[in-house]
Amino acid sequence: MIAGSTPLAGRPMIFSTFIQTHVDAIVADWETFARTLPSARTMSALALRDHSREILLTIAHEMDMPLSRQERASQAETIVPSVGSATSAAAEHGALRQLAGFDLVQLFAEFRAMRASVMAFWHRTEGVSAELTSIDNIIRFNEGIDKALAESVERYSSEVAASRDMFLAVLGHDLRGPLAGIDMSAMMLAKATLSDAARQQSAARIRRASKEMSRLITDLLEYTRTRLGAGIPVERILCDLGPVCEDALEAIRAGYPDQQFVQRMSGDLTAFADAPRMQQVLANLLNNAVQHGDRQSAVTVTADGELNEVVLKVANTGEPIPPESLFAIFEPLVQAPNADSQDHVLSKTSLGLGLFIVREIVLGHAGTIEVHSSADAGTVFTIRLPREAATSA
Structure with a gap:
């Protein structure tokens, strides 16, 4: 009864x-x-x-x-x-x-x-x-x-x-920017009177645009792979995640020289992991923290070695994500709104695949990822990776 x-x-x-x-x-x-x-x-x-x-x-x-x-x-x-x-x-x-x-x-x-x-x-x-x-x-x-x-x-x-329609529209928008930069730089390089300094600037602009297009294409390929059921390949070997954090921070600093970053590491950070993939995870989380956080405050990266797992955290301050929106934040093509917004809005400058790829890579390590967001503590992404390779997905 x-x-x-x-x-x-x-x-x-x-x-x-x-x-x-x-x-x-x-x-x-x-x-x-x-x-x-x-x-x-x-x-x-x-x-x-x-x-x-x-x-x-x-x-x-x-x-x-x-x-x-x-x-x-x-x-x-x-x-x-x-x-x-x-x-x-x-x-x-x-x-x-x-x-x-x-x-x-x-x-x-x-x-x-x-x-x-x-x-x-x-x-x-x-x-x-x-x-x-x-x-x-x-x-x-x-x-x-x-x-x-x-x-x-x-x-x-x-x-x-x-x-699907928005996906195609944003893809066209994302590709148009770096292509325009390459086209402009090519016209500059064609000038015979171009100074060495201007030539170096044009070459650097082309390199940045090429890296941006490469990142976009990589995200698209990995998104497609997951939708076809293959998943993102992860090759776990014994490695130290300390240098992985440092490399990810060094790369993001080059793109955002005015942003302040804080790094804290403690304990044994060795684990069976795919170092390049984990660097990709941290790069995506750091890029997300810079884009959606308060530019006047530091982005914090912590890595703690616990008994059976390594815990990685990326934190930023700024407008909190509403609790009812957190469940969708790792899905592709969506961007969780801030506290002043009522709807899920697709970013106009990104396909919104970064956090989706982060989740898939962490799951490929048999790990977990959580996000907590509040006005007091800011937004914190927490990754827990098991040390042992036997605990595989």
């Missing part, structure tokens, strides 16, 4: 009323399943539950609405949701699941689990007479689930299309 329920002593409980009465218990049961999905492992309970409660209550409300057979048949035949349904709880659920990295199979699995949870609770409840489990009750509930699923999938698909 469900906690809080009482036998109805012959008084039949309407199916829609049952859903409204036990909605919190049903959502908790459904959350247990949703937690098993790959994209949900790092999500908070609030983000995971999302609009599930509102979806169930909407279905229960619609079950109570009197509809003729013709109206119900017409509703069942409508594949494309109405314009007004684009802002429904189910539609918003689809949009947020796309943002969190769920695929359509996982989205379908959520709704299938929701249907199963409701039916299981219904049949386990004491005091419900058999006549109440009528075909009409079940049909009306299934119609509500199917309608919610259609709205969620439609919104999910539209978000995927919008992300």
Whole structure:
């Protein structure tokens, strides 16, 4: 018997009323399943539950609405949701699941689990007479689930299309900048009267533009590799992560000579790791900290050798990331807004692949990465890498 329920002593409980009465218990049961999905492992309970409660209550409300057979048949035949349904709880659920990295199979699995949870609770409840489990009750509930699923999938698909279009637009924007620099430098170098100093400046500009394009192409290739299921290759050998931190800092200092950096290292920093990949991780985190942090404050890098793991942290001060936005920060093509923004905004100067690649490399080391952000402590990314190669992904 469900906690809080009482036998109805012959008084039949309407199916829609049952859903409204036990909605919190049903959502908790459904959350247990949703937690098993790959994209949900790092999500908070609030983000995971999302609009599930509102979806169930909407279905229960619609079950109570009197509809003729013709109206119900017409509703069942409508594949494309109405314009007004684009802002429904189910539609918003689809949009947020796309943002969190769920695929359509996982989205379908959520709704299938929701249907199963409701039916299981219904049949386990004491005091419900058999006549109440009528075909009409079940049909009306299934119609509500199917309608919610259609709205969620439609919104999910539209978000995927919008992300693809934005991806291409930002890619064109990112490539145009370094290409313009190379073109301008080439015209300068063609001048016979060009001074040696100007020639060196033009050559340096070409090198910077080439490195920027190379970084962009590398990010694209690794993003594509992960989407094809191959993952980012990681070759772990015994190495010292101290020099890795120093090399990453040296590289970022060259790009941001006016930014202040603080480095702290302690303990034994040897571990089985892919040194070039970990330098890439730190470079991406440092670049992110400079771009989104307070330029007047230092970016801090710490490396601590603990008993069974090495802990790396990159911290910056500035506007905190809202708690409800942290679950999406490692997903590609999204940039978590600051406290003054309400929407997830794609960076206009970056494809937003840096943190996504960071997460994939850390997972390839069988490690973990977390982010905490507040007005007092700033934004801190924490990586924990196991020392031993036996603890491999």
